[in-house]
Amino acid sequence: MTTGPERVLIVSETEDLHAAALQAVLRDRYAVNPLRLDLRDFPGEPGSFRLGESGTQRELAGLTGLDEVRAVWWRRPHPSRVPAGTRADDDAYRQAECDAFMEGLLWSLPARWVNDPGRDRLAHRKIVQLDAARRAGCAVPDTLVTNDPGRAREFIEYCAGPVIFKRTGTSRAEFAETRLVEPTDLDRLGAIRWAPTIFQRYIDPECDLRVVWVGGREWVVRIDSRSGAGQVDSRLDVSVDFSPNRLPPPVSAALATLMDALGLVFGVLDLRIGLDGEHYFLEVNPQGQFAYLEIKTGLPIFASLAGLLVHGDGSVSGW
Incomplete structure (x- = not known):
């Protein structure tokens, strides 16, 4: 059972309204004031991991009691924000080092994760979840995920009825709605060569x-x-x-x-x-x-x- 204010950590962007609402509920319902962390604050703020005979010590500026955290809400975190330099290779190196440090620092916590970051990343893959859903006994509409325009056209004809299409991945870019395939879309199927797309039998x-x-x-x-x-x-x-x-x-x-x-x-x-x-x-x-x-x-x-x-x-x- 969590007994102190340093035991819950919310990893999310500073402006996330869901994180703010959960923080209020934790405080009002459980008298827990959770730690909040936006990964973009690093490396602008210093951090350290120390391991020795006495155990381990994790430090991030502005967070007190990180080692006491026993539950983490992994909520849409951004990567570390590394200032751009003069060489792209140097920028990539620094970004990789900062991400590896922050992920290692946090993922090594002996905490209850909601969700485990590795599982979370795997489950975000639509193909993984669709295949897992079918094997779990869920009804799943006929589906094709492809970057092959010919395969897409064959699938649309096979369904002999309305078909929807939607994005395969996720990002923080502009919202992408699910849409019905219209006749005019058939002339633009070549565009999926560079962006694999989900096609699915439409369920009325x-x-x-x-x-x-x-x-x-x-x-x-x-x-x-x-x-x-x-x-x-x-x-x-x-x-x-x-x-x-x-x-x-x-x-x-x-x-x-x-x-x-x-x-x-x-x-x-x-x-x-x-x-x-x-x-x-x-x-x-x-x-x-x-x-x-x-x-x-x-x-x-x-x-x-x-x-x-x-x-x-x-x-x-x-x-």
Whole structure:
């Protein structure tokens, strides 16, 4: 059990609203004032790792009690920010050294990780999670990930119906929506040669579900996407109804198998209930957005996450 203010660390960008909200819940609900770290502050601020007969000592300017940390929320961290020099090779060397130092300093902590950085990075790969979801027993729409225009055209013809396309990776660049393949897109398939793309059979929705997974606790939100502009991508419309929901036991069991296979204790999963009544897995984001779900529904998601960090348990009394 966490007993002191130095035991929880949030690694995120300074301006992250989710991190600020969790900090407030930890303070108000558990009397824990977590440490906050933006990796971009290094190497502008000094840091050290000392190992000797008396043990280890980790130091970062501005953080007191880093060695006492026993729980970490790894929340969308930036890499270290190294000033540009005159030679690109020198810049790359310094960047690699700073990243290796910071990752080693933090990842060596004997802490509960939400999520383990290595697992988090692996699970961000869409191909990994789609294959794991299929093996876990989730229903997954027919999918092709390719940079081959010919293969893409064949898949679109094979589906004999609407097909969506979306990005394969993730970045902090401009938001990329999921879109239906239109006839005009067929003339531009050559562009995927330089940007592998996900193509997927379109599932006409009864509704969408966004599931926030917190240490085995499911916070399920039903999104009435069919009634609004977000039938293709429900993230684009927050004007429709959002309501708490539950998963059928077989779907819940499949998601538990999936999250265990990916090694994730936290994630935001997108499911779609088709007109056939099937629950289709679309993707899981290990660092997904969820604050708006709590605002819309009143579900205590931040309290659940705080409990996972403090006690290792995402349950919330009364829910």
